[in-house]
Amino acid sequence: MLPELSPAQEKLLINLADPEAPSDWGKDVSAGDLLALLANAEFHGVLPIVLRKFRERGDANLPKDARLPQKLTELRDQMTTATGQSMLLQYHGDRIMKALAAKGVPARIVKGPVFASRLYRQLADRPFT
Template sequence: MLPSLTAAEERLLLRSADPEAAPVGEDLSAKTLSALLDNAEFHGILPIMLRKLQESGDAQLPRDAGLRDRLEDLRQKATIATGQSMLLQYHGDRIMKGLAADNVPARIVKGPVFARKLYRNVADRPFTDIDILVEPANLARANRVIAACGFELGSNEAESYELQEFK
């Protein structure tokens, strides 16, 4: 169960969620920071909070060994998520170049676009997939280009055409 927050802690969480707001500089107890981290993870703002904690410096963090171990683990996972996002961006770019070369109109939407356009630090908005919009009439051509880039359809083909969503 998600730890509940006081009104003051909710304001801290909201400030932590704002990528442009100053890092939280207050002294926090291990219990409060742990609850904030749980809530940040649940609400998808953990990367922003971790960056801000890093910017504030570890000297201001509680001296709780368990909390510091958890922070180290979360930071490693955030680094991996950033790397995965970079790899996805690379493959998305490859696919888009292939689609353009075959004159298949397409656009990448959501994840990498949001990360690039809405966040000063792209690592604040990791993503786990690449969504490419293609007109239904061009799906077969787009799928051939994507296959030529080394990807295989991971879902049922007939169902994918019915849903117009290919994985």
């Protein structure tokens, strides 16, 4: 079950989900708050951006709670896999587009890689499947 967020936690999630917003938050955020925020970020599809901002802040600046680094390691591993999958799909998409062009078949790739490259400065902020 997805943890409910307080209005302050919702505001923080919105800030952390914005790829262009700064990655800072107050010192009064607990590990429990951040774990709830991570669960909601994953549910809403903004986890890559949130994890990047956690990394920018630095693990040493996070609340001291054994659950938080454990969860971050798990989620970062998932995002590494998702990024690798996106890279593989990009490679195969490029190959397919070149083959179609060589045969004179008009085609376009839409959504995933196009959104990632045009809407996000950091491609890893928008993995695709």
